Amino acid sequence: MSLEKTLDLFRQIAESTVREEAPLVDKEAKWPEQSMRRLQREGLGGFVVPQESGGLGEGLLGLAQACELLGEESASAGLCFGMHCVGTAMIAAKATDYQKKNFLEPIAAGEHLTTLALSEPGTGAHFYYPQTQLLSVSESEFMLKGEKTFVTNGGKADSYVISTMGVDPEALLHEFSCVVVEADREGIQWGADWNGIGMRGNSSRSLALQQVKVPAQNLLGQQGDQLWYVFQVVAPYFLTAMSGTYLGVAQAAFNEAREHLMNRSYRHSGMSLSQNQLLQHRLGMLWAKVERTRQLIYNACRQYDSGDPMAVLSIISSKAEVAHCAVDVVNEAMTLSGGIAYRENSRFEVLLRDARAAHVMAPTTDMLYTWLGRALLEQLILDS
Structure with a gap:
């Protein structure tokens, strides 16, 4: 499908489902579930997934135009979908065969929603200085300890791209790592529901990672090159x-x-x-x-x-x-x-x-x- 036709589909969804759901999203600080699920059903969940993994393979221009169409009806819907695409792009950038099969292909099929979890309490806008720890348990497993804040799609996504300190104790601040954490991992604990004065449907929640274990295969790229x-x-x-x-x-x-x-x-x-x-x-x-x-x-x-x-x-x-x-x-x-x-x-x-x-x-x-x-x-x- 051409980008023009894909954007026509975004427009149809925005002017129907997103528009209809928007008042409730704002009034009740409700995550735009109907909008997000329809986007997935219509094959748009894989908007930025490479074509080789079953996605549409669109770049930044398509992302900007899609989020504009959604944001015109509901800013929360636009950002929730946008953050799913950002998380997807993070996974796709240096995806291994394991990550393509377990994350990208399900995303492209409309069966998996992802997002970013970068911000932390105490670092303010300096989201690029994570304090969350990534500890090596064995050659095949890591453990995460820390806390994230303002996680868009928090508690709603199927996975979270989480930034952490480098595994090496001597690693510098900028030598951090990113890892994909599935939502059903033991040790994940969510804070209170988001209740902001605006962007009320974001489900922008805090996330506590209490000794969460993930396979080493979930590491994005190499340790410390993030x-x-x-x-x-x-x-x-x-x-x-x-x-x-x-x-x-x-x-x-x-x-x-x-x-x-x-x-x-x-x-x-x-x-x-x-x-x-x-x-x-x-x-x-x-x-x-x-x-x-x-x-x-x-x-x-x-x-x-x-x-x-x-x-x-x-x-x-x-x-x-x-x-x-x-x-x-x-x-x-x-x-x-x-x-x-x-x-x-x-x-x-x-x-x-x-x-x-x-x-x-x-x-x-x-x-x-x-x-x-x-x-x-x-x-x-x-x-x-």
Whole structure:
């Protein structure tokens, strides 16, 4: 199936199942189960799984566009699907035959959902400095001890890609490892349900790993080489999934404002708001802000998909810029829509709460601009 046809399928699902489920997802902080399961049933769970393992083999451009379509209806659905794709890409990057058979092929078949578990309490936005321990039990088995926070799809996925300290006690901070942990492993303990002010369907929960044993075959790549994963896989896919989702939020806010101006009239004059020159001007500015952000994201994705080594800079800036775009466009769209936009439980209320998370979800906007500046000044991106 071509990317165009695949995106048509995403659009159909977004405008039906995702849209129908979205109010309940926000009201009850409910994980978007119906949306996620339909995406799997329709063969989209393997969106970024390589074709050799039964997947669709799509890259970053497809991921950004898919998350945008989902995010326009439900930011939580967009990010939950996006994080599944990020975890999938992590497994696929250097997948062994064992990992292809036990993870990628079931993902492609719509039978397995995965996600990332990188953030930890006490490290803030520095998700790339894990303190979770990966201990060698034998040549064929590892044991994990530690705690993760803000795990999207927490308690819902079938496996979790978990970052850990290096097995070697002398390993440096950046010499960490990543391992796939199945959800049914003994010693996994979940914290309370997620109840945020926005992104309420993420199931973004804390995870305690209490002497969880996994086979050595679940290690991704080689021990201690996961800094490569951070910049070659985690950053591109993670930032793109978020960028696409929040672009969808911005587009949804623009659509709401446009519809309001098209369908409201002044009672005293009968003139449509769409005929007001000032409102025309301000809506035009909103469209330009959304569209230039979209083109930045899409261009960054095309760079990465074509193998451009400078793509990471564009990807970093994309997530930082879309955070400003989403928040600014929602705020301005609410102003254009007047008092009606401030009704409790309105569409704008949901968009406003969801958009604000764009700045604070790691890597934060400030951190991304710092990374970008360091790279442009030929300095190490990560602090020592």
